[in-house]
Amino acid sequence: MKKVAVVKCAGYEDIKTRVKEAIELIGGFEPKGMVVIKPNAGSPLTPKRAANTHHAVVSAVVELTRDYASEVIVVESEAIAAPADVCLKKSGIEEAVLKSGGELRILDNDPKVNVKIDGKRLKEIKLPKTIVECDTLIDIPKLKTNSFTLLSLGIKNLMGLLDRTDRKKIHRTDISQALVDTLKVIKPDLTIVDGVCAMEGQGPVFGDVIELGLLIAGRDIVATDAVSSYVSGFFPEEIDTTRIAAWEGIGTCDLERIEIVGSKIEDVKKVFRRPLSTIEAVFPNVDAYVGCVCRGCYDPLMVTFDGLRLRGKLKKMGRVTVIMGKDAPIPDSFGDKTFIVGDCAKKHKDSGVFIKGCPPLDELFKVNFDKV
Ligand code: SF4
16 A cells, blocks of 8 residues: 555645654655755746745755755756746745755756666656766655646656756657656655645646645655545546556556545545636637647647736737647638747748747747737
8 A cells, every 4th residue: 555645734834844744644754865856846936826836845845854865955947937046036945945954956957867768758868967866856746737737746747857858849748658757767755745825727837826735745656646636626547647657557546555644535625626728718819720739839828828817918918819730720810919839830920920849938938928
């Protein structure tokens, strides 16, 4: 039986005690040697938006591990929307780590090691030397919805350990299989999910905060993700990364084979509002003309429009037309602003602002949508 702890935690004030309690409930955990901690710090937002792992969870884990470790390193990579140092500063993680005696390391600057994988999607990836050489890896994701993967949990959080070129390569439809492949060479020793202030709705960046008030912790990342799904109103099989990892025997998502210690799921569960995953009829002033398209164009565009909406900029843009995907239908007339997104729709590039790339991640975040 895999043990997963579910610990009630009303806020972040007493978080170190709650993290300690969660670790004791799963039978204790003694990190050793070089300890690497991977929070979710991919959004340039403050803690009140609940997009990143809360800095208090990060410092609690640093403080609880530093007596056992030769060094404690908190790592992150450049996010899609912002450099890692900006996200680490804005989230409060930088200050928290330095105060609690840890070291910060931005993996984009780390030397890379080619690692072979016997995966279905990936056969070789470039991993940061820090990840290859560490003795203990602790994954501390935020529990949040994701219009791409439904939920973002422990397995999804490992994406930030990959080299940017590998991340871009798998940011289309094969991301979940690729992340599970990655689990064959990157194995977290402990996963602690920050579900104290979680995110529902249009995650992973601009969703709504939901006070779930839980920490979920376990050594089996798949079981820990599975329990995190249950407590937020999802079946683990709905989450591609969890289902594929369980299918491949990397862990279990079967509640019959998981011993839940601490609070019972039925006593603490909240049903999260789900994210919408398509762009049609979501934003009142946006008409989308979508051909054969993959998530590589869809998801960053959703995040961009969610952000513009949240900041009140989207409705000021007038009628917006978006064309993306291969063989996209073309409107009879265009709106005030027209965006052609991704190389698949390149043949329409003269109809508006063309955002090139496949996936068009870098280009997308360079465009001032409300100013063109
Ligand atoms: S350009 Fe086409 S293949 Fe590339 S990410 Fe966009 S939809 Fe997918």
